[in-house]
Structure formats: C-alpha cells, structure tokens
Amino acid sequence: MRGGALRHAVAGVLATVVFLGVADAAARFFAPAAAPLVALGSTVIEVTPPAVQDFAISTFGSANKTVLLIGMIVGGLLLAVVIGVVARRRLGLAAAVFTVVGAALATLVLRRPETDPVDVIPTFVGLAIGLTTLVLLSRRAGSGVVVEDDGEEGQPAPSRTARRAFLGLAGAATVIGAASLAFGRSVSIVGREIGGRAVRMVLPTPAVRAAAIPGGAAVDVDGVVPFLTPADDFYRIDTALVVPELLPEEWTLRITGMVEEEVEIDMAELLDLPMEERHITLACVSNPVGGELVGTATWLGHPVRRILERARPLPEADMVLSRSVDGFTASTPLKALTDDRGSLLAVGMNGEPLPREHGFPARLVVPGLYGFVSATKWVVELQVTRFDRETAYWTDRGWDAKAPILAASRIEVPDPLEEVPAGAVVVAGTAWAQQVGVARVEVRLDDGDWQEVELAEEVSIDTWRQWRHTFDDVAPGQHAVTVRAIDRAGTVQTAERTDPIPNAATGHHRITFTVADR
Ligand SMILES: Nc1nc2c(c(=O)[nH]1)N[C@H]1C(S)=C(S)[C@@H](COP(=O)(O)O)O[C@H]1N2
Ligand SMILES: [Mo]
Secondary structure, X not given: OOHHHHHHHHHHHHHHHHHHHHHHHHHHXXXXXXXXXXXXXXXXXXXXXXXXXXXXXXXXXXXXXXXXXXXXXXXXXXXXXXXXXXXXXXXXXXXXXXXXXXXXXXXXXXXXXXXXXXXXXXXXXXXXXXXXXXXXXXXXXXXXXXXXXXXXXXXOOOOHHHHHHHHHHHHHHHHHHHHHHHHOOOHHHOOOOOOOOOOOOOOOOOOEOXXXXXXXXXXXXXXXXXXXXXXXXXXXXOOOOOOOOOOOOOOEEEEEEOEOOOEEEEHXXXXXXXXXXXXXXXXXXXXXXXXXXXXXXXXXXXEHHHHHHXXXXXXXXXXXXXXXXXXXXXXXXXXXXXXXXXXXXXXXXXXXXXXXXXXXXXXXXXXXXXXXXXXXXXXXXXXXXXXXXXXXXXXXXXXXXXXXXXXXXXXXXXXXXXXXXOXXXXXEEEEXXXXXXXXXXXXXXXXXXXXXXXXXXXXXXXXXXXXXXXXXXXXXEEEEEEEEEEEOOOOEOOXXXXXXXXXXXXXXXXXXXXXXXX
8 A cells, every 4th residue: 555545545544443442431421331332232232143143152262252253343444544545535435434333333333222312422522533533643644646656647745744734633533542442342342341341249148058069079080170160260152242231229029020029129139139059060051972062050039939939920822022121132931930849039140249350239040940040140031931832042033031051061082082091091071961960971982882980979950060981001103072961851862963052062072182192
C-alpha cells in the first residue's frame, strides 16, 4: 500500500477503535450489553445456527467466546480499513457508512433483552467521537497521491507539517482508543474478568454437611483429574458473551406461572434458610466422547423443592422453566426439582460463594440432568409450566427438551499418543452415571477381551468414580485402549458413535499409546 492509502487505512482503523473503545468505556456505567461489541457478540451467538454453535462448543470448549471475539476483531478491522480507504476520495460517503454501521450497532444494543433505551447512549457517544476522529485524521492524511511517485493528477502530497499533524492526531487517537478499551469490559472477556466489581457474600454454615471425600475415592494415579474440580478449572458454558454482574442485594428469585401463589425471595431470606451441602458431578451435553466438559464440586444451597412448595405448583404443571438474568432458559421436569434427589438452589461451590463465572450469586444444580436443561446460572425466575406450553433456549435450537445424563467413561492416563515404558501399563480415568450409579467399568487392549477394572470408592451415585487397571507385560509398539461403563441399571455404554445433538454424544472413549522397546 502506498503511503497515502496506508495513512487512510490507519485513520479508518483508529476511528473504529476510538468509536468502540469510547462506547465500551461509557458502557461501564450502563448495562453490560450497552457496549456495542457485547451486543454484537451476543447477537452473533443468538443467530448462529445450532450446528455451528455446537461445533464451536465441542471444538473450542470454554474458549469459544475468545474465538468469536477474535473473529469479530478481524471482521471489524477489515471493515475499518475499507471505510478509511474510501474516506481518502469520498469522506462524506465514508462518514455515512461509519454512521450507518454505528446506528446498526445501536439497534443491536436496543434489541438485547437485558437493555433499556438509555443503554444506546454509550454507542452514540462513541459514534460521535469516532466520527470526529475519522474526519480529522482523513483530512490530515492527504490524498496520498504523491506526485513524484506516479505522476498521476491529483492533490499534492501532504506537507511535512500536515504529516506531523496526522501523526500527532493518530497518536492521540491510539491512546484514547487503547485506554478506553482497557477501561471497558469487552477486552476482559478474552482473559479472566479484569476489573469486575469485587462482591462479597458470607456463606451460612450448612445445616446438612456433605461427608468428607474419603481417601479411597481417588485411585492415586498421576494424571487422573482430582476428585473435586477446583472452581478455576471447572468447565464453563455460557450463552452470554459477558458474565452477568448481579449483586446479592439486587438478586431476587420469583416463582411464577402455574402456582397457587407467586413467591419472591431475596438473598437475605435465602441465606437464612437451612443450607445443604452435596457433592455433585455436573456434565455438559456438548461434551465430546472423552472430553472435558464435566466436573465435580461440593455445592451448597437450599433444596429447590422447599421453595417450590411455598408457591404450591398446580397439579397440571410438569415443567419448570428457569430463567437467568441474561435471558437464558432451561426446561426441567418439575419432578426432578421436587423429588428427593436433592436439587439445589446453590449459592456456594467448594466452600466459597459461587464464582461470577459459575452463576454468582445463585444457580440451580440438579443431579442427573445435563446442565442445559437444569443448571441455570444467575437464576432469577422459576416459571412453573408445562412442556407443551413453553420451550427453553437450547430446545429452540434443536436440542431435546428433556435430557438425563447418559453413563459415560473416560481414559485420562496414559495421555493420547504417550510413550510409556516397557512392561506393565497402567490405565486410569473416571466414569459417571448420575442418579443411577456406576456398577462396573471395563477396558480392553486393542481388540482383546473386556476386562473389569478396579473402581475407587463411590462417594454418591451423583458423583463420578475414578478407576484404574494394569495390563501386564504389554508388547512394545503401538496399542489402543478402549473403556466402557456399565451402570447399576445394567445398561452397557453403547459403542455406537453419535453427535452430541440432540441429547449427548455416545460411543466408547479410545486412545492410542506406544510402549517403548525394552
Ligand atoms: N445463564 C446460563 N446458565 C447456564 C448456561 C448458560 O449458557 N447461561 N449454560 C448451561 C450449560 S449448557 C451447562 S453445561 C452448565 C455449565 O455450568 P458451568 O458453566 O458452571 O460449568 O450451565 C448451564 N447454565
Ligand atoms: Mo451444557
């Protein structure tokens, strides 16, 4: 690119960065979705075809938001370059396109369920300052037709002072753009949440404590994931681009719909109720065979059934549509929330208040059901209803309305493609069959017979179980090991491979490894 065109492209990019940055920073004082980047990203997530969304979740797991954001940045930069280059000859047209894009973003902000009309203010403030930046920079970038370069007719190349003015202005725009992006919240989505408000909540002492995890629950093989998953390593699935910031004092839960009496409780009231602690393994329906979208935590909460009892659901009701502050919904059979499995309105995870990413200040945890039909984070409403009346977020995108967790097993040791020393080979991993319990786990080497493994102690039917097995004297060279679980109902995990959609992937986990020569 010749100097002029390059300067104009830079002008376009800087104007765009200033626009989005200033809007992002201003949005700090409004709802999160008031930031045009957040509104755009959320809209992209919403309109993405389920197959692509499913692919993104199973391929990138919890990093899928980062991939989306990088895609948006690349797309945005390309558009910015085009606007900048157009401004070189036709500043009016470029300014018009810039304004139209800004207005379109404002419309997306307005369309978000979490925004009010005032939330467009940041976008217009950003747009005004970005547009000013575009005009000022383009005027000083010159026509770029450097006479001595190509002899073409045109305006003269910018003078040295004009260039200096351009550089000065560009520098200022860079500083404004970078500083405001750093102050805004979109960038923090890429990393951990920076600048999130520090909120404190003191957890009550449990009325019912979970038994301590016995030593025998672990098989003691290096490389097997710990029985309790630390919150920082716990997988995360959010449809929202930005983790909602919900203060305990702002939180209320409403029980609505087919009930005899609508009920609303706030956090002070909830924390006064008797709390129960339970170890529960949560699993995502999008987890590929052998994948990592599963984890176990000690959850602290009040039984949901007690809260529903207060509202007295009508006999015709068979479903609870739980709603998050971010608009996400899940359909849970009423029975799963009222029977004695111990579904929780949870406020604590592993002895701490829920981390923001995992639903602070309150979420649902239902043993035996995949997260998308049960584990609503930042839950603010339980609408008692019927499966033939209401549908949930993922049901509208082609997934099943009801989804019990299927028995599954995973090999964690050895690593895929690892080279292990000659002789005996230790394989180990985890298996789960919530609400039913794991009865047996079997492995086989290459195409050999299924062999029963040694199972670690069971903590509860709702938690995963570690297992280990030793194959004696394995011949050097490449081998494969396959695992399957058998649950207490006698169901043997099927070998048939299916996609996660509509109700979880099936198939055996199989890895290959190499045994070194003696
Ligand atoms: N508000 C909200 N709650 C949600 C989701 C979501 O996207 N938004 N994802 C669900 C899904 S698909 C799963 S698997 C679990 C994951 O919980 P975690 O992110 O705490 O691991 O939360 C569920 N609750
Ligand atoms: Mo999920």
